[in-house]
Amino acid sequence: MKTEEMHLDGNAAGGMLADVFARDTTAAAATCASCGAVAPLGALLEYGQGMGAILRCSTCECTVLRIVRTPGRLHVDLSGVALLVIPE
Amino acid sequence: MEGAALSRRSVTPARLEWQVANVADVRAETDRTRTLVLRVPAWSGHRAGQHLDVRLVSEDGYRAERSYSIASAPEAAAVELTIERLEDGEVSPYLCDVLQPGDGLEVRGPIGGYFVWTTMQPGPLLLVAGGSGIVPLMAMLRHRTHADAKARANVPVRLLYSARTWMDVIYKDELEKLKSDADVSIAFALTRESSADASGFRRRVDRAMLEEAAWPASDMPNVFVCGPTPFTESVASLLVELGHAPANVRTERFGPTG
Numbered sequence: 377m378k379t380e381e382m383h384l385d386g387n388a389a390g391g392m393l394a395d396v397f398a399r400d401t402t403a404a405a406a407t408c409a410s411c412g413a414v415a416p417l418g419a420l421l422e423y424g425q426g427m428g429a430i431l432r433c434s435t436c437e438c439t440v441l442r443i444v445r446t447p448g449r450l451h452v453d454l455s456g457v458a459l460l461v462i463p464e
Numbered sequence: 465m466e467g468a469a470l471s472r473r474s475v476t477p478a479r480l481e482w483q484v485a486n487v488a489d490v491r492a493e494t495d496r497t498r499t500l501v502l503r504v505p506a507w508s509g510h511r512a513g514q515h516l517d518v519r520l521v522s523e524d525g526y527r528a529e530r531s532y533s534i535a536s537a538p539e540a541a542a543v544e545l546t547i548e549r550l551e552d553g554e555v556s557p558y559l560c561d562v563l564q565p566g567d568g569l570e571v572r573g574p575i576g577g578y579f580v581w582t583t584m585q586p587g588p589l590l591l592v593a594g595g596s597g598i599v600p601l602m603a604m605l606r607h608r609t610h611a612d613a614k615a616r617a618n619v620p621v622r623l624l625y626s627a628r629t630w631m632d633v634i635y636k637d638e639l640e641k642l643k644s645d646a647d648v649s650i651a652f653a654l655t656r657e658s659s660a661d662a663s664g665f666r667r668r669v670d671r672a673m674l675e676e677a678a679w680p681a682s683d684m685p686n687v688f689v690c691g692p693t694p695f696t697e698s699v700a701s702l703l704v705e706l707g708h709a710p711a712n713v714r715t716e717r718f719g720p721t722g
Contacts (some may be wrong), residue, residue, distance in 0.1 A: 384693050384717040388531045390575035391517040394480040403577035418578030419715065463577070 384389050386420040389429040393417060396452050397462070407459040410438035417441070417460075480575065481506075482519060484568040488542055493634045497596060498560050501534060502543045504571060510538055512607040513580040513600045513642060513716075516545070516573025520555055520705065530555045533690075533716075534574065537606035540580055549595040579716045583611040585686055588679045589621040592669065592699050594691020596635050597718055598625055605642060610709040620647035622685075624677045626669050626695065628655055630662035651677040669695070671702050681707030690716040 385436040386393075390402045397404075402418030413435035420440055428444035433456070442453040454460075467666075489501035510516075515533045522528075536544035536653060549560035563569065581589065581604045591601040601623065608616060627633045633652065642648045652664030665673055679685040687708060689699045696717045703713050 377511070385715065387515065387576050387579055390577075391480055391529075391531070391572060394664045395577065400575065400577040402575070402579075418576060424471055 383444070384424070385418065385422050386416070386431050387418040388422050388424055389431060390418065392429055392445070395450060396443060401460075402403075402461040404460055406440055406461075408433040408436060408438060408440055409456050409458040411436035412458070417435065420452055427459050480572050480574045482570050485543070485565055485571045487565050487567045487569055489565055490563065493546055494632055496560075496632070497546055497548045497634055499544050499546045499561065500559065500569070502569065502571070504543050507543060508574070510534055510543070510574035510620075510694070511576075511580040511582060512515075512538060514574040514576040514603075515600070516543070516571050516575060518545075518559070519570040519572075520558060521570070525694070528554045531575070533603070535599045535602050536604075537603060539607065539610040539612055540604065546596065546599045577649040579688065579714050581607070581686060581688060583615050583619055584607055586618060587686075588685040589619050590679050590685040590687045590692075591621065591623045592616070592678070592687070592689045593623065593625045593702075594669075594699070595632070595718075596634065596694035597689075597691030597695070599690075600716060601688060602635055602638075604688065605639075609645075616645065617647055620649075620651045621679060622651075622679055624651050624653065624669065624673070626653040626655065628692070629657045630654060630659065641685060641697065643657050649677075665684075669699055669702075670709045672704060674699070674702055678703070680708075681709075684709075684712065688716075689713065691718060693717040 387402055393401045403416050405414050406417050407414050413433055415434055421434050423430040430439055431441040433440050440456040444451040483506055485502040485504040487500055488503050491499040491593045493499055515531045517529055517531050519529045532545045535546045547559045550556045593601050639650055643650055646721055653669050654664055654666055655668050690695050698714050700715050704710050
């Protein structure tokens with residue numbers, strides 16, 4: 377799949393994030409587990425593929441969050457998130 | 465109990481569902497862009513700056529999903545998307561050339577809580593667009609026109625819009641009309657325009673241009689920058705250099721990257 381007209385930040389993964397968290401989390405503040413930088417998920421760098429999305433820290437470029445979709449399953453790797461604060 | 469459950473659901477949708485929108489109309493904007501006017505049956509309403517996902521499924525089951533910014537104001541009756549045709553794209557040529565009024569289109573949304581703006585946010589508004597990055601910013605400008613005069617005066621807006629040529633400027637007529645509001649200032653940066661008639665800067669957005677056309681950092685504007693990744697990152701860095709607080713500079717990047 378080409379990335380062509382996709383957004384290239386966490387906003388574009390908003391739909392998939394809503395599949396995981398059952399709410400909009402693009403404004404949720406994520407603390408990077410590698411460098412401690414805090415940024416909204418929507419502002420992270422998104423490396424989107426057809427099967428999922430990788431969100432990287434805009435400060436240190438480490439992977440913060442990975443979501444991969446396989447038939448009938450969502451795989452979520454949150455090991456790069458030290459803390460996620462979701463506004464209610 | 466059921467009533468409580470329903471009202472709670474309306475605040476926090478349990479799941480973002482795909483649904484089939486009806487294409488009510490299509491409107492050519494420029495040679496490379498067109499607007500789709502959609503009727504979305506279960507639309508919860510959106511905020512200016514949000515996007516929605518579009519899904520195309522081919523006969524062999526291959527799926528392609530894309531995110532497109534919403535161009536229309538939250539107050540508008542229909543949901544409008546403005547799509548730029550990318551010649552080697554999988555989705556945009558279909559949306560720009562094939563899709564017709566009466567067709568269905570699978571969508572889900574609205575999506576996004578970060579790159580959003582309402583007239584309730586105090587302070588001046590600074591919008592910087594690169595190419596089709598104008599689309600979500602147009603939703604903000606349109607949203608502002610629905611506010612009363614006092615609210616509009618509280619959120620004066622400056623738009624700096626970079627496009628290749630005057631012919632590539634989307635929403636040209638509407639932007640011209642917006643200038644009649646004394647609190648709206650619009651400047652164009654045309655990077656490949658040869659005609660002397662077109663107004664505006666004739667170079668890429670740079671520091672001097674931002675100093676001239678943008679609100680100074682001391683006015684503490686809410687800033688929204690949208691465009692291709694290199695454009696967005698360059699403009700956001702310049703604004704931070706000029707003293708704008710990084711947290712007040714919200715960005716949305718669009719592909720293609722190069």
